[in-house]
Amino acid sequence: MIHRNRRRVRRDKTSAIVMMVMVIASFAFVAAMAVGLYLKAQPLLSDHSIWQLLTAREWKPSQNEFGFLPFVMSTLLVTAIALLLALPLSFFTAVYLTEYARTWVKKLVYPALDILASLPSVIYGVWGTLLIVPLISKHIAPHFVEFSSGYTLLASGLVLCVMVLPLMVSLFVELFSAVPNQLREASTAMGATPWQTTRRVVVRSSIPGMIAAVVLAVSKAMGETIAVLMVCGNMPQIPHSVFDACYPLPALLANNYGEMLSVPRYEAALMFSALILFVVVLLFNLISRIILNRVKAKD
Amino acid sequence: MAMKERTVKRTAQPLVVKNLNLSIGGTPILKNINLELPAHKITCIVGPSGCGKSTLLKTLNRLTDMTDDVHIEGSVLLGDQDIIKASGVELIELRRRIGLVPQQPTPLPMSIYDNVAYGRRIHKLSRAGRQMHKSVLRYLNAVGLVTEVKGKLHSSASRLSIGQQQRLCLARSLAVEPEYILADEATSALDPISSRTVEDLFVKLKEDYSIIMVTHTLSQAQRIADYVVFIYMGEVVETGTADQVFNHPQHELTQNYLKGIFS
Known part of the structure; x- marks a missing residue:
């Protein structure tokens, strides 16, 4: 024994x-x-100093000028647009699916979301090139600017939004479904409407999880490469409007990795762009973790 | 000029259940229930596990709406309003008039203060500020919590003990000024001391509220009930005053249940 x-x-x-x-x-x-x-x-x-590299605007590798500001700005702006669009869309979709939709609607939508989430990003890129780019250049941009090719910050943001949407909806649905029904019953029993119950009880219980879900979506969005590369215009400039072309860091890496050997310092520059992306995602995760801990401590 | 606090007119009408049938997914749960539940009394609904006590209670403020595939026939009348047929604003108002204290203490994910203020906010019964503060303290006092939570009104309700949480749930229900309080085995999750505190509260509250309580514990029903409903397999077997049902049961099933032959 x-x-x-x-x-x-x-x-x-x-x-x-x-x-x-x-x-x-x-x-x-x-x-x-x-x-x-x-x-x-x-x-x-x-x-080159790190500060110099991060704040310089000129990108002329043949002249040993490596300004990363346009790429960093493009990455942040594309992610911000995607998130601004995807957050309300995914939030209300998830609320509808968990709190209002009938069972048959859920049975129809959930598999569709899974399919959307599993599509290769190149398909989103093709969809963006064939539909979003012409839509912007012919129908949306003419109302605001003289000319836009359609390969823009807006197109990148829209494509990225559609790409992260299924992930965000799935995460939000999981979170809202995990809220105990007794809480809904306690609120409803007092005469709260479904929307009041959702807003004041379901969403409130889910806030820490929602922060974590957004962090995950942003991390995915920042690193998204192929689809964005196909619609962003790939111009190393700081976009001044959503109708300007942009050039996020992952696109820079994917476009140039094969050519780097011919230009001195090019390989190092591309590795530095990967390092920036790595640090940005890491910092974002760290800051979110601090916020999350504060929210949890408050509860 | 400060807005006056909205006071709710409270009546002393019995809750009348007529020909109530309820099925879930085609399975009958409640069968032809006919009851008149008296006002300002403690009515205990007793019966063995799975006989439909909790379902009956949930039907009284239409919480059954939250269960899939429910079919209800009949009526539950509070005055001239039928809870079963109510919808929209009428249903919300009826739910306010018939509060529910759940089996498990379920503090909402907010502070102690906000839990009590929750119902008053959604029904716009008090204005934020001093008026709301006075109301919150009044209802915390009604359940004997006011001194226990002094200085931590704005901390999370989940930090309270289970017994305190259940009293907070009661305060939250009282805060919308209901006429009826439905309690679904409200003391089953509590330790004996907390359970006795909640029981004593119900006895005190019956002066102002009508209480309908589902309980699995016969001794509890014998201690506090004024009126008893005995249910078996979804049917009402016997009703009457506590003395009638506990001391002079008419039906054989009731007698056997009281003797503990089945539970």
């Missing part, structure tokens, strides 16, 4: 060590990625 118990304790200790190694490995991968990117970007960082 004692021998058998010893074996059980030994197994328990072994599995705890294995799991700890796995956790350390996960952190090590992230750290290795950051260090690898930094080392690869070192040739560029040796003759």
Whole structure:
């Protein structure tokens, strides 16, 4: 008996060590990625300061001018537009599906959302090129500007919005469904309307989860490459309106990775762009985590 | 000029259930229920597990709407208003008049203060500020919580003990000035001391409110009931004053239930 118990304790200790190694490995991968990117970007960082690289606007690799501001701004603006559009859309869709829709509507919509979420991003890109780009250049932009090719910040934001929408709806649906029915009953029993119950009870209970869902969606949106690359216009400039072309960091990487060997410092510059993306996503996650902890502490 | 606090006119009308049938997914749960539940009394609905007590209680303020595939026939009358046929504004007002205290304490995800103020806000019974503050304190006082939560009114309600949470739920229900309070095994999740506190509260509250309580504990019903309804397999078997039902039961099923032959 004692021998058998010893074996059980030994197994328990072994599995705890294995799991700890796995956790350390996960952190090590992230750290290795950051260090690898930094080392690869070192040739560029040796003759340019980080501040200089982040604030410069000119992108002329052949003349050793590497200004990343247009790319950083494009990334942030495209993500912001996508999120601004996707957040209310996904929120109200999820509220409708969980709080108002009949069972047959849910049975119809949920599989459609799963299909949308699993589509390869190139399909969204093609859809954007064939539908969104002409729509903007022919029907929307003429009301605001003299000329727009349609390959714009707006097109990128719209395509990205549609791409993150299924993910956000699914996450919100999961969150709202997880709110105990007793809370809904407690509110309804006092004479609250379904909307009052949703707004004051269901959404309120879900706020920490909603913050986490938005973080996940933003992280996905920031790194989205192919679809955005197909509709953004790929011009290294700071967009001054939604009808200007833009050039987010992932598109810069994907477009130029094959050509980098011919120009000195180009490889280092592209690695630096990957490092910026990495740090931006990391910072965003950290800030969100701080907000999330504050919200949880308040509850 | 400050707006006067809205006071709700309270009547002392019995709640009348007529020919009530309810099925869920085609399965009959309540069968031809006919009852007259007296005002300003504690009515205990007793019966074995799964006999339809909680479903009957939920039907009285139409919480059954939140269950899929429910079919209801008959009527539940409060004055001349039929709860079963009510919709829109009328249903919201009827739900305010018939409050519910749930089985499990369910504080809403907000502060203690906001929990009590919740109903008054949605029904616009008090204005924010001093008026609301006075109302919140009044209802916390009514359930004996006011001193216990002093200084932490704005902290999360989930931090209270289970017993305190259930009294908070009662305060929240009282705050919309209902005529009836439905309590669905409201003490089953509580420790004996908290359970006794809530029982005593119900006895005190019957002067101003009519209380309908589902209970699985016969001893509790014997302690506090004025009027008793015994349900078995979705049908009302016997009704009467507590003395009639507990001391002189007419039906064999009631006698067997009271003897503990089934539960």
